[in-house]
Amino acid sequence: MATFDRRDFLAACAASTLGPQLTFAADKQREVPWLTEVQTAPKQLPLGVAHLRVTDRNGEPITTIEQWQRERDSVRQWWLDFLGPMPAKRDHVPMLEVIEEDRDAGVLRQRIRYEVEPGITTEAYLLQPLQPQAKCPGVAVFHSTVDHSIRQPAGVEGKPEKAFGLKLAQRGCVTISPRNYLWPTNDKISAQPEADRFHQRHPKSTGMSRMLHDSSVAVDILCSLPYVDTSRIGSIGHSLGAKEVLYLAAFDERVKVTISSEGGVGTKFSNWNADWYLGKGIDSPDFTREQHELLALAAPRPFLLLGGDSADGDRSWPFIEAALPIYKLYGEPARLGLFNHQQGHAVPPLAEERIYEWFDTYL
Numbered sequence: 001m002a003t004f005d006r007r008d009f010l011a012a013c014a015a016s017t018l019g020p021q022l023t024f025a026a027d028k029q030r031e032v033p034w035l036t037e038v039q040t041a042p043k044q045l046p047l048g049v050a051h052l053r054v055t056d057r058n059g060e061p062i063t064t065i066e067q068w069q070r071e072r073d074s075v076r077q078w079w080l081d082f083l084g085p086m087p088a089k090r091d092h093v094p095m096l097e098v099i100e101e102d103r104d105a106g107v108l109r110q111r112i113r114y115e116v117e118p119g120i121t122t123e124a125y126l127l128q129p130l131q132p133q134a135k136c137p138g139v140a141v142f143h144s145t146v147d148h149s150i151r152q153p154a155g156v157e158g159k160p161e162k163a164f165g166l167k168l169a170q171r172g173c174v175t176i177s178p179r180n181y182l183w184p185t186n187d188k189i190s191a192q193p194e195a196d197r198f199h200q201r202h203p204k205s206t207g208m209s210r211m212l213h214d215s216s217v218a219v220d221i222l223c224s225l226p227y228v229d230t231s232r233i234g235s236i237g238h239s240l241g242a243k244e245v246l247y248l249a250a251f252d253e254r255v256k257v258t259i260s261s262e263g264g265v266g267t268k269f270s271n272w273n274a275d276w277y278l279g280k281g282i283d284s285p286d287f288t289r290e291q292h293e294l295l296a297l298a299a300p301r302p303f304l305l306l307g308g309d310s311a312d313g314d315r316s317w318p319f320i321e322a323a324l325p326i327y328k329l330y331g332e333p334a335r336l337g338l339f340n341h342q343q344g345h346a347v348p349p350l351a352e353e354r355i356y357e358w359f360d361t362y363l
Contacts, residue, residue: 030361031333031335031361032354032357032358032361032362034339034354035333035335035337037337037339038304038337038338038339039320039324039334039336039337041317041321042314042317042340044314045314045315045317045318046314046315049314049315049317049318050318051318052290052292052318052319052321052322053292053322053325054068054075054292054293054296054322054323054325054326056070056071057071057074061325062325062326062329064329065329065330068296068326068329072296072297075293075296075297076250076251076297078289079250079251079289079293079294079297080251082206082278082281082289083205083206083208083209083212083278084202084204084205084206084209085202085204085205085209086205086209086212086213087116087117087198087201087202087205087209087210087213088116088117088118088213090213090216090217090220093220093221093224094114094115094116094217094220094221095114095115096112096113096114096126096221097112097113097114098110098111098112099111099112099113099123103130105155105166105170106130106170107127107128107129107130107166107169107170108127108128108129108130109125109126109127109154109155109156109166109169110125110126110127111123111124111125111126111150111154112124112125112126114217114221116181116213116214116217117201122178122179122181122214123150123178123179123186124150124176124177124178124179124218124221125150125151125153125154125156125165125175125176125177126174126175126176126221127154127165127166127168127169127174127175127176127177128169128173128174128175128227129169129170129172129173129174132174132227133172133227134227135227135228135229135232136172136173136174136227136228136229137172137173137174137228137229137232137233137234137359137363138173138174138175138176138219138222138223138225138228138229138230138232138233138234139164139165139168139173139174139175139176139222139233139234139235139236139359139363140175140176140177140178140215140218140219140222140233140234140235140236140245140248140255141153141164141165141168141175141176141177141235141236141237141241142177142178142180142215142235142236142237142238142240142241142242142244142245143177143179143180143237143238143240143241144162144237144238144239144240144241145189145239145240146158147187147188147189148186148187149179149180149183149186149187149189150177150178150179150186151186151187153165153166153175153177153241154166154177155167159347161346161347161348161349161352162238162347164236164238164355165177167356168236168356168359171356171359171360173234173359173363174222174225174227174228176218176221176222178214178215178217178218180211180214180240180241180244181194181198181207181210181211181214181276182194182195182276191274191276192275192276194276195207195274195275195276196275198210198276199275206277206278206279206281207274207275207276207277207278207279208243208247208277208278211243211244211247211277212244212247212248212251212252215235215244215245215247215248215252216248216251216252219233219235219248219252219254219255223254230254231256232256232363233254233255233256233257234255234256234257234258234259234359234363235248235249235255235257235258235259236258236259236260236261236355236359237259237260237261237263238261238262238263238347239261239262239263239311239345240263241261241263242260242261242262242263242264242306242311242312243260243263243264243272243277245258245259245260245263246258246260246263246265246291246294246295247294249294249297249298249301249303250294250295250297250298251297253301255301256301256302256362256363257301257302257303257358257359257362257363258298258301258302258303258304259303259304259306259355259358259359260303260304260305260306260312261306261307261312261347261351261355262306262307262308262310262311262312262345262346263311263312264311264312265291265292265295265305265312265316265319266290266291266315266316266319267282267287267290267291269311269312269315269316270311290319291319292318292319292322292323295319295320295322295323295336296322296323296326296327298323298336299323299326299327299329299330299334299336300327300330300331300334300335301335302335302336302358302362303335303336304336304337304338304339304354304355304358305319305320305337305338305339306338306339306340306341306347306351306354306355307338307339307340307341308340308341308342308343308344308345308346308348308351309340309342309344310344310345311345312338312340313340313342314340316338316340317338320336320337320338323336324336335362339351339354
């Protein structure tokens with residue numbers, strides 16, 4: 001175990017020159033060929049699905065970019081106020097401690113530790129090609145609810161189709177996969193106790209504010225690396241991680257391309273009311289907002305919602321439908337869509353194929 005200052009850390013990364021040169025998206029397509037498909041409503045929506053739309057403060061439809069630009073700040077601020085204060089200032093990139101590294105999968109894979117709040121540390125996997133290009137795309141990758149946490153996206157443990165961090169690094173990206181705050185170690189979730197500890201320190205904040213903060217810290221780290229192209233930052237997550245990327249895309253404009261897989265985009269679709277997410281406040285009759293507004297805040301940056309008719313699926317369509325008009329205000333084509341693979345809470349082969357095609361095309 002070694003503590004690196006930033007210069008030493010970067011030098012160690014740059015010194016990795018084993019293996020073949022990897023490239024990323026050398027011949028980009030202009031659009032994914034299935035964009036129209038993912039912007040087409042399901043033939044039949046489930047019963048009870050509500051109609052949604054993005055409106056101004058008077059409840060009127062938003063029809064011009066100028067109108068949206070006036071409303072956007074108030075929508076953004078409402079959600080930030082609801083989330084509550086961020087747990088710490090992000091006024092510097094944290095010092096990184098390299099705990100271990102390997103090249104077993106044809107990339108440089110480093111487990112790092114860093115501070116996210118004063119005195120509070122977390123870990124992540126940082127992966128990069130063995131011979132990084134001068135400027136590589138960077139992707140923040142968020143794990144799902146599995147005990148082995150960051151070992152999943154890094155390809156160390158778990159289902160290979162969810163090893164997004166490893167596979168993107170093998171395609172030429174630099175990826176960071178941070179540990180969610182509900183895991184005190186890399187191999188065991190402790191949701192309620194960790195949420196309680198957080199709320200004891202930050203009683204006015206929701207758990208989602210901590211997740212958003214930690215996600216942006218991960219992007220801070222990516223953007224600090226000299227071989228990362230800061231104009232080509234993406235994010236992806238499955239399940240729990242999909243919730244994180246929804247908020248990251250909405251509130252961190254450095255993230256240019258997002259894929260959210262089976263997180264449950266609606267506040268009633270999964271356990272968003274848990275203490276470690278948005279809390280019981282969303283169960284109040286006074287809570288009348290919905291997260292299609294977060295999709296609108298992400299416009300016009302490409303956002304793909306994946307579902308399998310578990311957390312997301314056909315019932316998620318009204319969220320896409322509501323945000324598409326905002327995307328179109330920025331010009332055509334609107335790069336927002338829903339792909340329902342109809343195979344449950346999973347990442348089947350076609351969904352996996354489309355994940356990398358979306359990044360290849362837009363990142």
